[in-house]
Amino acid sequence: MVKCPRCGYENSASSKYCDNCAYLLTDQNGNRLVQNKRTSSWNIGIFKKIVIVLGIVVIALLLFSFIYNNTQPSREDSLNVITDNGSLNHSSSYPYTAVIKYDGSWFAKTGDPNYLSSITGNGQKRETLDCASWEHVYIMAQKEDNGEGNLTIQLLKNGNVVAQNSTTNTTGSIEIHYNN
Incomplete structure (x- = not known):
């Protein structure tokens, strides 16, 4: 062999x-x-x-x-979540406030034009906007009851009126575009 x-x-x-x-x-x-x-x-x-x-x-x-999974941030670390426990001073963190005045029911969209919040109400309402001082601000309000009263919106920055718009039209819709 x-x-x-x-x-x-x-x-x-x-x-x-x-x-x-x-x-x-x-x-x-x-x-x-x-x-x-x-x-x-x-x-x-x-x-x-x-x-x-x-x-x-x-x-x-x-x-x-193993290396990849141990070098990635945890789910909590990767989320950019900010919570408010009431200790924040909203006047400096969020300098903008929308004031909407109308005797009837109304609907509004407020905030940064890319991230709008919807709100509804009756009468006057103040809404702190989630916008930093350098961002653009947009407010749109519309009557929902076709009433003849005056619909007014104001944009306040640190308590001072920086923009205002109003209408008496029954199907009134008004807007404010504000660039600092």
Whole structure:
């Protein structure tokens, strides 16, 4: 029996090529070829090589997943949530206030033009706007009862009126666009 130097398969003594991997076992003169030990490749089958490579890939993916998950901020840390426990001074944090005056029912949208809040009411109402002093401010109010009274909106900044608009139209709708 002749052992293949490449795959280790036991071949018959008369074999010129390995029956398992077709490696040349003899030269043209019939002499057995001996593989140099320094240049030998792995003496394992292709299935074992595939298993080893897949194992390395799985270990690398698990390591990457572990590192990725442990370096990401928690859900609470990644949310930009600000809560007010009543200790904030709204006059400096939120300098704008909308005042809507009408004897009947009305509907309004107020705030930064990109993030409007909807409010409804009857009579006069003051609403602190969630806008910083450098932001644009928008107020739109409309009568809901088709009344003939005067609908007035005012924009106050730190308590001072900076813009005002009013209408007596029965289906009145008015707006204020304010850029500081």
